[in-house]
Amino acid sequence: MNRRLLALVAAAAVLWPAAPAQAGPATPKAPIPVDTYLRQALDGTGLPGLSAVVTHGDEVVHAAGYGHDSTGAPVTARTPMRVASVSKSFTAMAVMTLVDAGKVALDEPVAEQLPEFRMADPRAARVTVRQLLDQTSGLADGGVGIPAAEATGSPAEYVAALRSGHLAAEPGTAWAYCNANYEIAARLVEVAGGAGFGQYVRMHVFEPLGMTGSSVGGAAADGHISLFGAWVARPELRAFGARGGAGGVVTDADDMGRWLITQTGHGPQLVRPESLAAMHAPSKVRDYAMGWGPSDVDGSRLLVHAGNLFTYTAVEAIDPATGYGYAVMTNSAGLYDDTYEVLRGLVALTRGAEPPPAGGQRQLIELVLGLVALASVGLAVLGVLRPSRRRWRLIPPVLPALVFVSYPQWVSILMNGRTVTWAQVTYFAAPLTVTLAVAALSGLVVAAAHLRSIASAR
Known part of the structure; x- marks a missing residue:
């Protein structure tokens, strides 16, 4: 679901007060260890469990888990977590491996490379692969019958369910966050790659990076929802996005470390440097790239993508200027996204600053x-x-x-x-x-x- 949490937070934002004025400049404190900060963040947010990883260059600085899952088992760096829309960066990578292999043309119409992609709107014939990935295709939830598409059982059926839909804008002229873009991209991966989407991602993304605990649509313990301070374990709401290209990745902190390293241009590389740069470059319409979006985090210009299903929340970020990478994942979802606050703290620590306290909102x-x-x-x-x-x-x-x-x-x-x-x-x-x-x-x-x-x- 995507970006920071769910415009409902904006509606509730009027409820919390402004920060109190400071009496004067505080004496700088030495940064605390990452592990200490994350333990404090777990206590401050009251989350049932979280896992996080920080990378720098080709090294993992810290990867660990805290708290427990819905079965009572401790969360570790190897605990499977649903990362929701963070999956979009993985889908974009799968597409780009096919672009580098000459099997997909980034700036050619999708319909010419995926003939089954048809819509009632003739403008859909002009939608390019790049426009799917940077969400400028003209597709929007209101015009494509999302509930019917979400009820399908495969990428092929999902694409077929879009045939009666219409675009909300001329392709390439407007930005709209729509999961359908990435489900179409997943089907394109299947057709051009000659394998099921999950299988292709495993063979061409996860395995080359050594991400042995990751999958598309894999199993994870039930997550939690927050109900007036109590965490209630619930099965994930059934949705196609939890299995497809828009939100289907299940991974862990150890594996996310490998992913962040390759995204910063270090370690094993899955695509050419030019292709990696293209994935990180914003479109001409909006600053959203291909599964990434520029974001200012307390003075640091990062590439970020967040994800929220209904019982899990996640955020990933990379700092191209310093080579740092960050990921925070929780087995819970609420009205406010605590993962972003934890991310802010991790960014502060890597800058040698004191992290802001996480939790309370x-x-x-x-x-x-x-x-x-x-x-x-x-x-x-x-x-x-x-x-x-x-x-x-x-x-x-x-x-x-x-x-x-x-x-x-x-x-x-x-x-x-x-x-x-x-x-x-x-x-x-x-x-x-x-x-x-x-x-x-x-x-x-x-x-x-x-x-x-x-x-x-x-």
């Missing part, structure tokens, strides 16, 4: 939502005890119910048109969902009390 958001839910119940009790006979007083209590009924739709708007379903909002957004449901029910109870009072006055 998610807990504060959920505390405020919990208090709102309790306040809604309290107001409902008052409304029942002191019902009004004024008809206009019926309007305010009904408004929360109207908001709740349209909940997935307005969340979709906040997430820039990404398709959102009722099932999805019971996962990472569970605290907000519960709060809205309580407010809606409380409002309806008050409205019923008002109606009863109005009727009795006749």
Whole structure:
């Protein structure tokens, strides 16, 4: 799902206060060890488990796991983690190996190289492979029937499900984050590479790098969702993206170390230097590259990609200027993305600075939502005890119910048109969902009390 966490955080951002002003410049402190920082980050965020890796040049500086998984087993550097949309950089790499082999043409139409790719919109015939990878194809969730495509069982079926879809923009003129781009790319890999997508990635990406614990669509323990401070283990919501090119990679901290090393141009190389540079170069429309996007992290200009399924969260980053690489993965998902805060701390440590404390934001958001839910119940009790006979007083209590009924739709708007379903909002957004449901029910109870009072006055 993609970028930082889920435009719902933007809606909740008004809930947390600004940082207090500093009395004066603090005395610089010596950087703490990475292991110490990550243990502190686990405590501060309250996450059930996390794994992380830092690389520099061709070396792994630190790779380890902390906390536990849903079975109670300790998280280690070899614990499988779903990395969601971080998978897009792996899919882009698979495509580029085929470009280097002369089997895929980056700037030629996809339809000429994948004849089964057809849409009701004739403009789709002009979409190029590069435009799929940098998300400027014109594809957007609203025009391609994502729910139907997600219900399919293979990349071929996924592409077939797009045939009745339409583009949201002329190819190459606008950027829209859409998983369909990378599922089409995965099918192109199958056809041009002569193997199933997962098999091709294993043979041409994972195995050459020694990523023995990685797979596409592999097994991982159930992750967790956060519900008012409690971590609840849940099976991953079934979605095609958890198995395909947009979000299907399962990996671990040790393997991500190997991946980051090759992405910084060190160690074994899977593609030509020019191809690696092309993967990191932003498009002419937006600064998103091929599964990577430039991001300023506390003064460091990094290439970053984040990922969120429904019970796992991850972020990867590389610093082309220094050769550092970073990855943080958690077996949980919530309204706030703690992985990015941990990433910030790791970046600070590699710059010789004191890392900012990680944690607190998610807990504060959920505390405020919990208090709102309790306040809604309290107001409902008052409304029942002191019902009004004024008809206009019926309007305010009904408004929360109207908001709740349209909940997935307005969340979709906040997430820039990404398709959102009722099932999805019971996962990472569970605290907000519960709060809205309580407010809606409380409002309806008050409205019923008002109606009863109005009727009795006749």
